[in-house]
Every structure is written in structure tokens, then in C-alpha cells.
Amino acid sequence: NANPVEFPEGFLFGGATAANQIEGAYDEDGKGLSIQDVMPQGFVGPITTGPTPENLKLEAIDFYHRYAEDIALFAKMGFRVFRFSIAWSRIFPNGDDTQPNEAGLAFYDRVLDELEKYGIEPLVTISHYETPLALAQRYNGWVSRDLIGLYERYVRVLFDRYGARVRYWLTFNEINSVLHAPFMSGAIATPPEELSPSDLYQAVHHELVASALATKIAHEMDPHIKVGCMVLAMPVYPLTPAPADVHAAMAADHANLLFGDVHVRGEYPGYALRMFRDRGIELDITARDRELLHNTVDFVSFSYYMSSCETADPAKRAAGQGNIMGGVPNPTLQASEWGWQIDPVGLRTVMNQFWDRWQKPLFIVENGLGARDRLVQVDGHPTVLDDYRIAYLNDHLVQVAEAVEDGVEVWGYTTWGCIDLVSASTAQMSKRYGFIYVDRDDDGSGTLDRYPKKSFGWYAEVIASNGRTL
Numbered sequence: 001n002a003n004p005v006e007f008p009e010g011f012l013f014g015g016a017t018a019a020n021q022i023e024g025a026y027d028e029d030g031k032g033l034s035i036q037d038v039m040p041q042g043f044v045g046p047i048t049t050g051p052t053p054e055n056l057k058l059e060a061i062d063f064y065h066r067y068a069e070d071i072a073l074f075a076k077m078g079f080r081v082f083r084f085s086i087a088w089s090r091i092f093p094n095g096d097d098t099q100p101n102e103a104g105l106a107f108y109d110r111v112l113d114e115l116e117k118y119g120i121e122p123l124v125t126i127s128h129y130e131t132p133l134a135l136a137q138r139y140n141g142w143v144s145r146d147l148i149g150l151y152e153r154y155v156r157v158l159f160d161r162y163g164a165r166v167r168y169w170l171t172f173n174e175i176n177s178v179l180h181a182p183f184m185s186g187a188i189a190t191p192p193e194e195l196s197p198s199d200l201y202q203a204v205h206h207e208l209v210a211s212a213l214a215t216k217i218a219h220e221m222d223p224h225i226k227v228g229c230m231v232l233a234m235p236v237y238p239l240t241p242a243p244a245d246v247h248a249a250m251a252a253d254h255a256n257l258l259f260g261d262v263h264v265r266g267e268y269p270g271y272a273l274r275m276f277r278d279r280g281i282e283l284d285i286t287a288r289d290r291e292l293l294h295n296t297v298d299f300v301s302f303s304y305y306m307s308s309c310e311t312a313d314p315a316k317r318a319a320g321q322g323n324i325m326g327g328v329p330n331p332t333l334q335a336s337e338w339g340w341q342i343d344p345v346g347l348r349t350v351m352n353q354f355w356d357r358w359q360k361p362l363f364i365v366e367n368g369l370g371a372r373d374r375l376v377q378v379d380g381h382p383t384v385l386d387d388y389r390i391a392y393l394n395d396h397l398v399q400v401a402e403a404v405e406d407g408v409e410v411w412g413y414t415t416w417g418c419i420d421l422v423s424a425s426t427a428q429m430s431k432r433y434g435f436i437y438v439d440r441d442d443d444g445s446g447t448l449d450r451y452p453k454k455s456f457g458w459y460a461e462v463i464a465s466n467g468r469t470l
């Protein structure tokens with residue numbers, strides 16, 4: 001890179017995880033079952049009636065018992081922030097219990113103690129694809145308005161217990177993904193093919209209201225708390241310059257932007273109201289809901305892995321693979337081993353789009369490359385020479401710096417899966433994202449030992465130099 005890269009002083013470099021993908025201990029200390037405990041093959045696979053031995057998430061990487069060792073490794077890389085989620089079913093095992101589970105709460109106290117020891121800022125996701133299973137079974141998840149009150153009970157407990165220690169909160173991981181993965185994202189038990197658009201968007205509405213309510217509660221409890229929404233960002237390009245393709249791309253983008261628009265503007269945009277009318281979607285939106293939606297977010301956080309294309313021409317509509325939503329593949333881009341198309345410039349583009357549109361600080365809370373790693377011995381130590389991962393992250397961070405130059409306000413960047421974890425879409429261990437290798441394979445075998453990869457040292461230098469080594 002010819003130009004020296006500049007990041008704002010104190011830029012929050014770090015890494016990100018989710019409880020269900022790292023903790024394991026799925027039934028320890030009073031934890032109830034979560035939807036992940038019955039999704040052994042990720043979000044595309046079947047839902048089982050109970051936990052089954054092949055489900056790698058039941059033990060995951062055993063962060064529940066090894067968190068101190070892992071956080072020490074994050075500190076060694078110089079992390080300034082660590083994003084993790086709280087497993088709702090550790091706090092309310094069934095989701096609708098009247099009293100929280102003290103042993104579950106105490107676990108996150110211990111995690112926070114460890115982070116404080118190293119001066120690492122916590123960034124907490126309140127709900128990351130791990131809703132208590134009972135809420136899917138008894139209520140059909142977010143289709144039910146009751147979920148708003150149950151989520152409120154949960155967040156009140158969290159803010160009360162950790163509010164003084166945790167400044168940054170995210171209400172729902174990739175909230176827009178409920179359109180594509182209703183069970184994983186919204187605990188909606190109705191099979192996708194039977195789910196009506198009205199029920200689906202009613203669930204969306206309930207989540208949006210719950211998110212605004214959480215923001216209101218947080219601000220009332222402590223004005224220093226910063227609450228962000230979290231969206232799956234996937235900019236959509238027109239496949240050709242044909243006006244109909246450009247329009248199709250805009251419409252596909254709107255389907256995602258709707259979530260940020262409501263979080264930032266406090267009401268549904270006109271294009272959403274039209275889409276509801278055109279599709280015959282009738283929503284139950286109360287006067288109180290409208291009032292609550294005015295509690296808008298302090299910042300916008302997002303995941304970014306790839307861009308996609310859209311076309312109005314059905315003959316050109318090849319289905320792409322990718323992060324939950326797919327899209328039409330871009331003929332100009334290369335893809336990862338899992339078919340996710342790699343597009344660093346798209347990150348700069350989407351950051352500009354979000355900033356221009358919302359004028360809210362941004363936080364990139366997921367970005368990374370899932371790849372098959374090969375363990376080798378270097379100087380008698382097991383490691384992975386993951387130059388491909390270094391290249392991916394380097395190229396994306398350079399684009400973040402470009403966006404900063406463009407005038408975009410961005411608070412931080414947390415790479416996804418800073419330690420190897422179980423993948424969300426396919427529930428594999430072999431789809432690795434980490435700076436730290438975890439000795440566990442897809443068949444569940446392995447010692448669970450941790451080994452720093454080559455990218456570990458690379459990221460440590462990036463952070464220590466505040467990005468100047470990129």
C-alpha cells in the first residue's frame with residue numbers, strides 16, 4: 001500500500017465471537033436449551049428434537065471453561081475490544097422464567113473480570129442466533145408479540161447487572177437475516193415454506209420494537225451506554241448497467257436497508273410501506289410501538305463478508321452462495337472455498353453508503369475469511385501459515401482506512417471468529433476464521449489446545465502500530 005494508513009487514535013481493534021459458537025457447556029450451571037442445540041448442521045440443515053452427539057456446538061471450543069486462557073491470548077495480540085454474546089438461555093433457561101439464573105449471570109461476570117484485567121473493552125451482543133428453544137416451541141419465536149416483553153425482562157437484567165461495566169451493546173445480531181433464516185435468527189418454528197409474509201414481517205416488527213425498547217431502557221438507566229443495531233451488510237450491485245438491473249439492485253438493497261432505516265430514523269420508510277401494500281402484508285403496529293420506535297440507536301454496527309449482484313432478467317438469475325442471503329454471483333470476483341465472494345472495495349462502498357444515509361458512527365463487528373487451515377510445525381511449535389487470511393484482512397482494513405479518509409466516522413473493527421469456532425451456516429469446525437487455531441475437527445475429535453497462527457503476530461503488529469503496518 002503506497003499511502004500510509006491512518007486510523008483514528010484509540011480505534012477499537014479487536015475480535016468477535018458468539019456464545020453458541022464458542023462456549024459449549026450447553027447444559028451446565030442451569031443453562032436451558034437454545035435453538036442452536038437442535039441445529040446440528042447449521043441453519044440449512046434439519047432441526048432435531050433434542051441435542052444430538054454430532055452437534056459440535058454442544059461443546060464448541062469450551063470457552064465456558066477456557067475463557068481466561070483465551071482472553072489472555074487476545075490481550076497478547078493487544079485487543080482493545082472483544083465482542084461476545086450472552087447466551088439468553090443461560091440467563092433465562094426457558095426464556096419466560098420469572099427469575100434469572102444466577103449461575104449464568106456469574107459466568108459473564110467472570111468474563112468481564114478477565115477483560116478488565118487487560119483493559120479490553122467489552123462489546124456485547126444481547127441476542128446472537130441462540131434464542132431459548134422454549135420460545136420457539138411455545139410462542140413461535142418473534143412472530144409472537146409476547147417476545148417483546150420477554151426480551152425486555154432479559155435486557156433489564158443484563159443492563160442492571162453489567163450496565164456499569166459494558167459500554168457498547170448490540171440488540172440483535174444481523175437483524176435482517178430473519179428474512180432468510182427465520183428459525184436461526186427469529187426462533188420462528190413455522191417452516192420457511194409455510195411462513196406467510198405477514199407473519200414474517202410481524203416478527204421483524206416485534207424485533208424492531210424490542211430493539212428500540214432496549215435502547216430506551218439503556219439510556220434511562222445510564223446515558224453513557226451506547227446501543228447499536230447490527231445488520232448483515234451485503235451491498236447489492238446491478239449485474240449490468242441496464243436500468244431495470246439498477247432498479248432491481250436498489251430494491252434488493254432496500255430489503256436490507258429497511259432495518260437500519262427504522263433503527264436510525266425511528267419509523268418505516270416509504271418504500272417499505274409500499275412493499276407491504278404491494279405484497280398484501282398487514283401488520284399490527286400499535287400507537288405504543290410507533291412511540292417506542294423513536295428511541296433510535298447511537299451507532300450502526302454491521303458484519304461484512306461479501307457483496308452480491310441483482311438482475312431483473314430471470315434468465316440471468318443464477319443463485320449464489322454466501323452469507324445467509326446469497327444473491328447473484330459477481331462475474332468479476334473470486335470466492336472463498338465456501339463460495340463467498342471476496343470484495344474489499346465493497347466494504348468501503350457500504351461504509352460510505354451507511355454514513356451518507358444515516359450519519360451515525362459505524363462499527364464493523366464482523367469481517368473475516370473462513371478457510372481450511374493446515375497445521376504445520378515451525379521451530380517445534382504447531383502453527384498455521386495463513387497468509388491467505390492475512391491478505392484478506394489486510395485488504396479489508398486498507399479499505400476501512402480509505403473510508404475514514406472519505407470522512408466516515410467509524411469506532412472500531414472486530415474480526416469474526418478471532419479464535420476458531422463452530423461455523424453458523426454449516427456448523428463445521430473446519431471452516432476456520434481465527435488468529436488462534438483450536439485443535440478440534442469436524443468429527444468432534446481433538447485436544448482443544450490453542451495454537452497461535454501466523455496471522456496472530458500480524459494482527460498484533462497492526463494493532464500496536466494503529467494500522468500503520470498495513
Ligand code: BG6
Binds near residue numbers: 129303422424425426
Ligand atoms: C455471520 C454470523 O452471519 O457470519 C456469525 O453473525 C457467523 O454467527 C459468521 O459465524 C460467519 O458465517 P459462517 O457460516 O461461516 O460461520
